[in-house]
Amino acid sequence: MKTNTFNGIKARLGGISRRDFMKYCSIMASSMGLSTGVAPQIAEAIADPAKRPPVIWLHGQECTGCTETLLRPSHPTLDALILDIISLDYHETLNVGAGHQAEAALQQSMKENAGKYVLVIEGAIPVKDNGIYCMIGGKTFLSMVEEAAAGAAAIIAIGSCAAWGGIPSADPNPTGATSAPVVLKGKTVVTIPGCPPNPYNFLSTVVYFLTFGKLPEIDEQGRPKFAYGRLIHENCERRPHFDAGRFAEKFGDDGHRQGWCLYKLGCKGPVTHANCPEILFNDVGGGTWPVGTGHPCFGCTEKGVGFNIPMFTQAEIQNPTPSAFKAPITADHPSPLTIQGAGLAGAAVGAIVGASAIAMKNLGSSSSSSDQSSKED
Template sequence: MAVLETFYDVMRRQGISRRSFVKYCSLTAAALGLGPEFVPQIAEAMETKPRTPVLWLHGLECTCCSESFIRAAHPLVKDVILSMISLDYDDTLMASAGHQAEAILDEVMEKYHGNYILAVEGNPPLNEDGMYCIIGGKPFVDQLRRVASGAKAVISWGSCASYGCVQAARPNPTQATPVHKVILDKPIIKVPGCPPIAEVMTGVITYMQTFDRLPELDRQGRPKMFYSQRIHDKCYRRPHFDAGQYVEAFDDEGARKGYCLYKVGCKGPTTYNACSTVRWNDGVSFPIQSGHGCIGCSEDGFWDKGSWYARLQDVSGFGIEASADKVGMAAAGVVGAGLAAHAAVSALTRARYKGDDV
């Protein structure tokens, strides 16, 4: 029976040698920030544990999380994880469609009740009873609630599922809502990013499969191993920040010399993610390395926090693009002028007062 296969069985069946398998285990341990003593543990888990079914649902989304996931850098990760996890339902990737696909969903939910992992990409829109996102003829929010009820844990893939992302940006007409505000009774792991880094996604799944528990999460529910430091903390341009060397415009000398992108709005100092360490596309590069500031895509509400090219978010109600500093300066000017006027009137009344009494 396919469902009782272990990861190792699958790997061997796919023609992966024992040597490559052990290499993969070492790489995974390193990726998860674990010491070499965990390698045998990972190997043993892969060899003995039956695969946990993963049901992957798609709500209001752009599918960039899936695009990222299937491009997981290391070939082994791509080939193995994808077939290794028993990805029993993923309407974008699976061969079957329509009624057949929905039948698998029901079957897995029943057979593995309380034991499968629910991975959610995108989020449910709640307005108009969820009619803005229909899956198989029914609102997505209904499917989400139904599948979540029997899940062991829920993974929120990407910023949509974790925070709402672009479809939840103001004024949010469909009332797109992050998963943790809809599913209240299950452990939820947020893996934010637009999209999240492929190795981060596979790393989270591998950890859960190997150790049969959730990775250690931070206050917001993100795995600490990937989201406990800012882009800024490990950025290779950080020395230029500390020195006071910035790109002032995208075509200046500083840009050519690779100075810090802080002044052109880099959100690295406020963004928790692993881009500056893991990087993208097999470690080739990441936004800052290619000369553009971080846009903070893995942070809550990044669409609503002002320009990607400004340090601070705009102040609404004071003109189109007033910054906090412009408003503050203007207020200081008004207060200063007011104080000067007040002082002048005070001096006049004082002059009169002296005449009266002394």
């Protein structure tokens, strides 16, 4: 990477060292399931300000939690990176301007950047009665999404509401709320579901697009496979308890307090695809996630599960083979499962991604000490 290019990103990101930046890019490659050999390519793409894609970010029926999760990490590198590698031309929460001024900026960006901008949709889209249940600047959100999508180079539906309807679409769904992929049928829409979604998954998707000029491989629901390719149940830290037949029966009972499996409390981890256990949320104390704090997963990243299947029901077990990467537990009573043996070869991928995510979060803290000791810069 050219020194001038690196100096630019060093200034923008608050003094990160070249070594830590390259380490970050290697980790980013690993977390996307790519060879670390593409790290220099990622570094060039992130560091080059000329490559910053214009982004138009629309809000529909939602709580703004997706935006909040991007902007409120305790670690400053993440939001700095996101806001640095994109040119955020329109965002209804973050716009400085308001009213006609903001709407004029949106129209100008769509016109000047036709075919080049990334459209990010946050929130469900109400379609009942021609979309009158969500109006912005006198226009229906439905028409705004259709208009902005027509000139977009890439479309990302962030959060469960945009990805599959989320809470606004829950029964009886009085506004006819639906998802971006349904409204934009026929177009490729990358979905980053989660309530809220993990900001690292959004960042990785954008970095992939920046680096390779195309979107990452997605599953049948539009989710990037590098982030949503595995079931939560496969990599959950409580999985050894599940395999040993140790379950919390009630909130606050001995099993719950000892960190046993939450399956009998309605955990939907066995039917939900996401990398929550590996990538975690919040940086305080190394990160956490709902199951880690004692709450069953409610399946927010899975269409038809989160907000649709009640917590008091129990999920169907799809993959009963114990993980080869979790130390087994010897229980006083036998496991309810009889299928033992072969481990999950793919769990290795999950382990790498998890380690990568934690390392990414730790980079900032290591960068200050590394800045002092490194002679490179």
